[in-house]
Structures are given as structure tokens and as C-alpha cells.
Amino acid sequence: MQLQCDYRDRMLTFAAAVFFLIITPGPGVLSTAGVGAGFGFRAGTRYVGGLFLGTNLVALAVVSGLATLLLADPRLRTVFFVASFGYLAFLALRIGFAGKRLAFIEAARPPGMLGGIMLQIINPKAYAVNTAMLTGFAFLPSNYALEVGLKFLIMNAIWIPIHFLWLWAGVSLHRLNLSERNQSRINIAMAVTMMAVVVLAAFGPR
Template sequence: MLTFAAAVFFLIITPGPGVLSTAGVGAAFGARAGSRYVLGLFIGTNLVSLAVVSGVTAAILADDRLRTLLFFASVAYLAYLALRIALAGSKVAFIERAKPPGVGGGILLQAINPKAYAVNTALFSGFGFWPQSFAVEIALKFLIVNAIWIPIHFAWLWLGITLQRMNLPHHIQRTINIAMAASMMAVVLLAALSQA
């Protein structure tokens, strides 16, 4: 169980679309809007987990045409987000929008986030620790994943809010944006390589 918890921690804390966008929403819109967005991500990631555990994801992805279409749509959207972050200029906001993405935006992001599917597939199909009952193991995994997921995402939200309040020099803010965009593109490239 400790190995599973460690895997959850390291797979979730690494920069991906969910945590990077959480920091961005926090930097751009503050704690209240960021918390609503995190709620959407939370709902979305649990829906992805349920889709993985129930086999719905496997059934959908069994169709090569649909898998390819969904893959390219996900990559295009994440590349678009990375480009917006990189071109945000000298203001750490990661996401330039007129209004915050809200709960629906968080759910949508997780629905097309290849990292969410990869992480959940790895966590729920591996790291067995309760051979007596598959149902108990899955329930415990949901509890462990969420117990780690929630504080990590609020830590990224706090990071975004803190970076905005620091009023860093413009060149530092630009460097942060480029580093965040590069991290998101790394996720996109890893997803692309896994499809090859």
C-alpha cells in the first residue's frame, strides 16, 4: 500500500495539464476561482478513474479511428494551452482569459487530459496490494488517490497565487511561463510517443 501511495504522489505532483492549469487559474483569478476549478478537476479525474476501472475507456479506445481522433483532439488542445502559456508574455498567469474556467472547465480538461488516463490506468491496473478482494482494493485506491490528489492540487493553486503576489521581474515571469509551457508540451510529446 505504501508503494502505491508513493506512486500516486510522484505521478500526480509532476507537472501536467491539471496542476499547471491549477497554478495558472490561481495566478490569474485567485483562490476562490481556483478552488472552483480544482473542484472541476477533482470531479473530472474521478470520472476518468471510473471510466478506467469500469473498462469504458478500454472499450472506447478499442476502435482505432476513435482512439486516433480523441488522441489528436487532446494533443491539439494541450498544445494550444501550452502555446497560450508560452505567449502570455511577462505576466505569470499561465492562462489569459476574460473569466475563470470554473467547474466545467476542470471537468473538460480532465476528460481530454492524456496524463489523467495514463496515470489512472497505471495506478488502478498495477500496484496490487489487496489480493483478497478486488473491490476492496479499488475502493482503497480511490481513497488513497484522492487523499493525495487534493492537497497536491491545492499546493499548486497556492503556488500560482503566491507567484502572482511576488511581483517578480518581467524576465523571471516570462521564464516561468516558458518553463510551464515546456512542461506541458513534454506531457504532450510523451503521450504522442506512447501512441507510436
């Protein structure tokens, strides 16, 4: 009985860690809200679908050891960081100028499923979070395969509603009867906030 309670407590600790890591503002959830605010629910759902596939691909890379091999080279980590930062800046421009006719950022086209996948695949934070979650917080050390399977289920069970909550928040702003100027200000604020979080994560203390 004591052993079962110990497993349960460790599993709850893991779930709590996943919840707080995902719900706090970061590029994924902020860009989800931004896409919802700038382009509406349908476009946002496609984008969330891409993020979902991307984060699970990263998790599989972590479990298989592929991520460790790829990120062992500092030069490759730098490439990932530059690609991630550049793509997030581009995404922020799309959100910030949604509805404006600026051809160089293709403002009329929202980032779709591929955009969500790309964000996760090149995002170093996605690898760091998945590595921490999947290699730490052990609660079934006697059965690693079962533990990893349960972790995938818990992570996705928390990940999905949280991202749709952020999408709903963005879509709610999109559906308000706001003037074009005010909607534009909201979109720009979303984009600036997203970039601020990225800059703080990139250049803050480690």
C-alpha cells in the same frame, strides 16, 4: 502478522507510486499552477474542482470497463489525443495571455470547473495512469471491491493536497508585486512549460 505486514507494504508501495505520478510535472498540475498564476486562487479552486471530478470520472470509467471499450479502437484513441492536445494548447494560450485583451482566446475568462473536467475526460494520460493504478499494485486480491474502494481513497487523499500545493505555488506568483511585463513573462513561461511536457509525452519514446 506477516500477511498484514505484506498488505501494508503493498499499500504503501501503491501510495508512493500515486504520489510520484501526481506530483511530477504534467498537464494537470502545471495547468493548475498556471491558472493560479494567471487568474488567482478563486479561479484556480474552481479549476481544481473540475480536475477532481474529471479524474474520478475517468477512474470510474476504468473500473467499469468502459474505458477499455472506448480506447480499444485506434481511431477513437487518435480522436482523444487530438482533442486533448488541441485543448491543452488552447488552455496554454489562456494562461500565457492572461490579462491581455485578445478576444479569440477570451483571455479575461479563466478556465473554470468545466475546463478542468474537459481536460481529464479527453486526456489519454489520465486513462493510462488510472488504469495502471487501479488494475495494478494489488494488495487485497481476496476482496477486489474493498481494494478498489481503498485505492480511490488513497488516490484522492494524495491528489487533493498535491494539486492545492501547485495552486498555491501559482497563486504566490500571482500575488507578488510584479510589473505587468514580468507577470506576463511568468504566465508565458508556465504555458510554454506545460506545452513542452505535453509534446514530450506525446512524441517521446513509448
